[in-house]
Amino acid sequence: MTIKLLADSGSDLPLHFFEKEFTELIPLRVHIDDTEYEDLITINPQKVYEAIRNGKRPITSQASPAMLEKLFTTIAEKKESGIYIAFSSELSGTYQTAVMVKEQVKENYPHLDLTIVDSKCASLGYGLVVKEAAELIAKGASKNEILSIINDRVSHMEHLFTVEDLDYMAKGGRVSKASAFVGGLLNIKPLLHVEDGKLVPIEKLRGRKKLLHRLLTLMGERGDTLENQVVGISHGDDLELAMEMKQLIQEKFGTKDFYINLIGSAVGAHAGPGTLAIFFLNKR
Helix, strand or coil, rough: CCCCEEEEHHHHHCCHHHHHCCEEECCEEEECCCCEECCCHHHHHHHHHHHHCCCCHHHHHHHHHHHHHEEEEEHCCCCCEEEEEECCCCCCEEEEHHHHHHHHHHHHHCCEEEEEECCCCCCHHHHHHHHHHHEEEEEEHHHHHHHHHHHHHHHHHHEEEEEHHHHHHCCCCCHHHHCCCCCHHHHHEEEEECCCCCCEEEEEECCCHHHHHHHHHHHHEEEEHHHEEEEEEEEEECCCHHHHHHHHHHHHHHCCEEEEEECCCCHHHCCCCCCEEEEECCCC
């Protein structure tokens, strides 16, 4: 039976990944002024970062229920076996909506074979899980084998990241306002991670050099055989910073394989320009 893989744009994988790997893209939605866009389809991240730099506050919404219904119905009609790996349910309502839509489709197609996975991940942490699932499908792995491996990856995917302004994320509802602070004038940067799918601040650091070296320290404490992993690095329109981080990781841990990409429109609308994030598997 053909296995159909679905993922949403919160994975921060580029459009050409979805075209090349035969993975169905479910775009999250971005709103700027009075216009609604489909992430990766009708808007690119640079437009979102430009809007933020011009003082606008893009907002986001979950994937279209009508699109989910159409995709799930197609899987049922083609008698395919589907796996939808979804953006963390703590950061988007898309997972819950997908579960609801699946049950609606099953009323007409009781044989629907679709597993919806709450990745509890975001950005390229989520993207690395999707990428591995696509590779497993290409190798002919069974659905049970794929689900076993990706559930293991989900439970061990570490996210470490920093943003220019945590207050911006608080206004978007992604972290609590009690956790937010504005430190730009003092060059204070927040360091955060993802815990059970939620964004959680760890500490505040002053200066870029201290921040990068603290990221390395935490990576060394939490990472598992980093020299043999694919490490993800995503950035908020600051490739120079991402490449600097890559070099530091290479020098310290001997990591050879990296997956680097710009943070997409949906995630970038909340994280903002200047964000830096690293993703790797933690210790068992």
